[in-house]
Amino acid sequence: MSADEGDIVQFDNVGLRYGAGKEVLSDISFTLYPGSFYFLTGASGAGKTSLLKLLYLAQRPSRGAIRMFGTDVITLPRARLPAFRRRLGVVFQDFRLVPHLSAFDNVALPLRVSGVREAELEKPVADMLEWVGLADRADARPATLSGGEQQRVAIARAVIGRPDLLVADEPTGNVDPEMALKLLRLFEALNRLGTTVVVATHDLHLLRKVPESLIMRLDKGRLGDPTGALRYPPRRNVPGHAQDSGE
């Protein structure tokens, strides 16, 4: 597979095993092009969460190659990984909100990590909380929020920095259908602005809501790609991203 600096992520024959166990992911190859929208599906234990961990740089693969934003992240020195992580937005399945911080401070966390001044983050965080319907819960601690509210805070935290790649693990699992659709529209809006989105979900109805999306189906640690569309995806014009001259 040729390296293309315009690609967000390239996986090439990636395998992952934990310790001395058998591989939980085998021969995974795909390319995420800027502005693409993917749904990652598969049965429980198929390896979705492991694949997402590789995507949000929480895990190194046992074999294969991963390029992210044109850089080989497997051989990348550890000290350079934070700069890559700041270009990602992650919605964890278990939310992973900081329990001592308010909803506002949880959403503001990525901006603070990046050194945004307090005066500059007040408005975007407040706007984002309003967008996910939690403007009146800005001062609430996670323990006092419902599961759905916590999930919306987690999503707001993931998208607040307009990431290049958004990785979401079951992001609509705890919200009602109306809110699920609203959150999906938020992901689509981000996608239209150039963010590549990968959503892991069991909800097959959700897949039909985004007609332009591609489906990544994992089965026992292997990625089905009969047409090669995952490895060589169709490309489209995306705001802010350079066009591949070969297309």
Added chain:
Amino acid sequence: MSRAPALARVVARRFSGLGSERAAQLVPQARFTGPMPWVIAIMVALTAIAAAGGLALANLANAARAELSGGLTVQIVEAEQVERDRQAELVVSLLSNLEGVANVRRVSDEELGALVEPWLGDAGAAVGAVPVPALVDVRLAGPVTERRLDGLRKVLAGPAPAARVDAQAGWLAPVFSAITSLQWLAAGLVVLLAATSAAAVWLAARSALGSNRGTIEIVHLLGGTDSQIAHIFQRSIGLDAVLGGTVGLSLGLAAIVLLGRQFAALGSGMIDGGGLGWVDWLIIAAIPLAGVVIAMLTARLTVLAALRRML
């Protein structure tokens, strides 16, 4: 890729985001409800007392050495009083005219009586009751050396055969040796207490790391650098150290002043030389600052070492 992400535009600006008060709340702050400030307070108080003791002993030894460095004593060990007095006067006369001798004084009978009174009582101390050697107190210009002592002995050997010449510092050599040992003991205590403080901070940092592992992982995955995360703990433990150091220094100073007054009340000439100078007080005042530096450095190194085990 031409579009710079929103976050990337501000990444290099500064790292003060996680250094801010609000972000510091990432680690729950226990302050005086937690054990850390109190551990540091006790360590600083004990270190201050040990350091004050060591410095006072050093001052005492230096003062005594300075006082005795040029001093020597000539004893006229002669049972016959008339001959003893004759030789004593001759020694005073000879030494007074000798080059390099700053002062010569014969110790009076009253002073001799007072010196032996604790052993012989009033009656025994009365001059003449017991043949006590006559003493001549001599102060040389410059320190007493073996060579100078030998020279004086040769000068006095003929005219005053009963004269025995001894350096005053030599008499107190065992005392100086004991003081030096105590100084080393104080220095050792200071080092041990500093090491114990560092170990306590190390344990506290590891405990805080363990109980905040989830938060650390989140900040880590959001792109927080090791340095930023270490800064949060460093700041938290640094604040504990400042609070503990202030309390510890206050306790230590109170103990030092109290002990100082009690020793001063003894009225002993030697102990008077063991007072603390302003430089000593500055050194003692610097102990909590050193404690803060040790605490912050230990916390930083501990957290960085733990973070290196994460991807």
